[in-house]
Amino acid sequence: EAQxxxxxxxxxxxxxxxxxxxxxxxxxxxxxxxxxxxxxxxLRQIYYSMNVEVTDxxxxxxxxxxxxxxxxxxxxxxxxxxxxxxxxxxxxSRGQVGLTEAFFGQGTRLTVV
Amino acid sequence: GIQVExxxxxxxxxxxxxxxxxxxFSDSVNNLQWFHQNPWGQLINLFYIPSGTKQNGRxxxxxxxxxxxSLLYISSSQTTDSGVYFCAGAQKLVFGQGTRLTINx
Numbered sequence: 001e002a003q004x005x006x007x008x009x010x011x012x013x014x015x016x017x018x019x020x021x022x023x024x025x026x027x028x029x030x031x032x033x034x035x036x037x038x039x040x041x042x043l044r045q046i047y048y049s050m051n052v053e054v055t056d057x058x059x060x061x062x063x064x065x066x067x068x069x070x071x072x073x074x075x076x077x078x079x080x081x082x083x084x085x086x087x088x089x090x091x092x093s094r095g096q097v098g099l100t101e102a103f104f105g106q107g108t109r110l111t112v113v
Numbered sequence: 114g115i116q117v118e119x120x121x122x123x124x125x126x127x128x129x130x131x132x133x134x135x136x137x138f139s140d141s142v143n144n145l146q147w148f149h150q151n152p153w154g155q156l157i158n159l160f161y162i163p164s165g166t167k168q169n170g171r172x173x174x175x176x177x178x179x180x181x182x183s184l185l186y187i188s189s190s191q192t193t194d195s196g197v198y199f200c201a202g203a204q205k206l207v208f209g210q211g212t213r214l215t216i217n218x
Contacts, residue, residue, distance in 0.1 A: 033206070043199070043208040058205065088154055092206065101161035102146060102206055107154045 002027045006091050006105035013081055013112055021076045021108050023091030029103075031094050032074040036060065036087040037107075043090065049074055081112040115140045119200060119209035126190055126216055134185040134198050134212045142202030145176050147185050150197040150211070159185070159198075190216045 004025045013019055025032065033048035035058075045058030049068040063085055065077040074093075078085060088109050094102040116139035124132055136145070147159040160167050160174040162183065167174050171191075176183040187194055197211040 035208075042210050043201075045205050048205070090156060099144065101144075101158065102201075103158065104148075104156040107156070109154065 004091055004093050004103050004105040006108050008108060009106060010109045015082055015112055016080050019078050019081060021089060023074045023105055024072050025093040026072065027093060028071065029093040029095050031096065033092050034066065034076050035090045035092065037090065038087050083112050086110060086112050115203045115207050117200060117207050117209035119212050121212060122210065123213045128190060128192060128216055128218050130190050131188045132190060132214065136183045136200035136209055138181040138202060141178060141181055145183050145200060145202040147174055148199045148201065150199065152196060192216045192218055
């Protein structure tokens, strides 16, 4: 089954404790991206990757890091989480930028206290 | 950057009613999608519809790319249709603010 898998689904952590949210897709897609969803602000892109070892900032990259060492994986790293990073996070993938359907993971609900 | 406007922002209907949701883009897009966000927060793909019309059961969608808008039709609404409906498009997959649909029994 074609899917995008995020882990964990839920996470409560403390300010400053580094964490990683994993994302994996099994569709051999080149393009992957991360979004955060906040009430009143909608879904905003954090980072994207057009292929292995190629990443770039989205609209709200501050406080986040990403890496793309393998085509299937695109982890989101919060080196020093802060309460304003409490949000619902989504990973997405698609075959080619702008040309194909995007698929989203199940979401990760992160709370930073 | 590209702007996406969805209307109406909120819609409350009785079970069995029909509805039309609209999505306007400030510039042309070639990858318009419709999603349903269920009460558990998951984004469910409804349609990938850069142009033309598609149907899937009680749902259908039409995109008029030259006029930069898309419509999502829901017929014979059920309570399970409740949730937020998003359209999105463009290279960075820009999202609209969504339409919150509530179907009352």
